[in-house]
Amino acid sequence: MSGEGTVNPQRTRRLHDADVVYLYDGSFEGFLCCVFESFAQHEIPFAVWTPQRETSTLYPVKDIPTDHARAQRVFASFGRKLGAETEYLVSRDFLSGREDKELLLIRFLHLAFALGPGTVKRTGHPDVAPLYEMKKSLDWEVDKFQGFVRFEEHDGMLGAVIHPKNYILPLLRPHFCGRFPEEDFLIYDAVHQAVLLQQEHKTRLLELAAPLELPPPSAREQQFQALWTQFYKTLEIQARHNEKGRMSHCPKRFWADMVEMKDEF
């Protein structure tokens, strides 16, 4: 977009904000290729989009193809040059539901490769702090959903529906697999249209093409739901009623998927 006729090689080598949009397939490997491109061109793109988030723009859109070998190369450099903590933080934050997560991560990585492995500890730096914000939101949601997932039994199979803001199924996986080794279960993430499925001791993470509908609960299932709802209602101590307290710990967006909250919702 610059109006200069001749290109000054020194200037292009310096990291700069480029008026360009990266478009990738939304996978972690695809994102790593965006990182590669950004470092190769010494540029920070105006935005990074996936096909779902694509909108019309005046800026040129650069298609970033997903290349497995290139992604591996980038990922290996995280652990080797930036340390395990950075590797963990970046991989985890990629699951965030924030629109500009790729851009925030790319900005951070440019800083981190410049300053070295200690960069993650600079929690007050404007390019580092957003990563901890994303991590906080993710951790919070994972923590909440570990408790708020509600299974229903259908012919011996347990099924649950959730509506999370972040893509947390990969993070829920170790918890639920480590808890129910003998059960067949599925957790359906209706926002990201993905399913965590455990069947016959095998666990898979699937992306669905069409929405999933759970069958209505059986009589036996309804009985347990009634028992649980009754137990939940009994526990309240009237003299300490505190609606605000409940809302801050369990915001309303969770209620639709929680059997004991459905009739209050």
Place this chain on the structure above:
Amino acid sequence: MEQTLMDKLTILADSAKYDVACTSSGASRTARAGTLGSCYAPGCCHAFTADGRCVSLLKVLMTNRCAFDCSYCVNRRSNDIPRATFTPRELTELTVEFYRRNYIEGLFLSSAVLGTPDYTTERMLAALRLLRGEYRFGGYIHAKAIPGTSPELLQQLGYLADRLSVNVELPSEQSLNLLAPDKGRHSIFRPMKQIAVSGAQSKQELAVYRHAPKFAPAGQSTQMIVGASPETDYHILKLTEGMYRKYSLKRVFYSAYIPVAEDSRLPALDTKPPLLREHRLYQADWLLRFYQFEADEILDRDNPNFNPYLDPKCNWAVQHYGLFPVDVNRAPFEMLLRVPGIGPKSARRIWHARKLSSLGLDELKRMGVVLKRAQYFITCNGFSGAHPGRGTAGRERITQALIDPNVFGGNCEQLSLFTPPAVDELITQGVAPRAALRMVREEAVQCLAKAL
């Protein structure tokens, strides 16, 4: 008439709900093949009741038929309420089915004293054996030690449960003798000591032989009722500190007394539960466990009760105003922890980040420091401390920033849960709630500013 499972659950959950401990923390294990259930060390909340308390465990009594007659308790012998008893099988199935649906993290089993303490514990043991044995349940189990149980049975209980607890209930022997004549001080502290000793022993054995059986791996906790008897906050806090040290308790819970009986020895039925006092005790408890405070620093003989308008940490900072401001880039860790607005997490972040670069206000803000309160107590790069101004106005500005927002929060229809007693008093005299709040707030600010 035969009671249904629904009736029993309702009665026995209702009887157990005044026990406040409902954490599932402290134990960590993953389910092995063929078993059901794991434990997650930080604990997990599965629901929140309309009073804002967490539901983590299936908290029920084995039975609410009680041989004891403790006057503060709903289940006392002389109280006319419906009674029910679970069979071990019913309780086990309920736990497993709730657990599979991810409603709960495990079982919290307590009981009224059915016949004798030993008989009651035997029944609890029967249920836990079914659960751990036949159902191969690996979820969290919190079991209550019934006062007066024989040591052998308690030992067995400890090998089945993750956490044990013995409730102190009343903070002094006099109150205990007066209100709970069937429980002696001895019957409470003897099992507490046994649990502490067995737990420590089990840890040693585990170090030598990793398959040694674990005795209550999540430790023990206890609970105290606040406001049923005349003890001061200082007394309660000293007792707490003593128990943390002597019996290595994991947690002490406090429960604001909610009147359940008309009795001349107890507060009247229309007394409001002292929720603010309970809240302050929890705050002080946090200072003991995570902020390296000692009970004698928080309260002392001359000030035996909490300041209703300031949280204990702010209160300490105000009383030691001469030690501040501290330089965030140099101060030792324990001093960072004492700055109002800096918690353990931001203190740790500061500790790491300041080795890499000098920190200014923007950095601190991004790390999660609450500058509204902290600004009067710190200096940092490019900031030499907030100057509130001279004289009374300046001191009042500091107090305004420090005063506990929870106390004076709330709107015109509903006052905050933690309304201080002074406001309640004014309201009973006929002052409008909002005016009462404002009056008390102004007075508190002036009073605190004067002391600064």
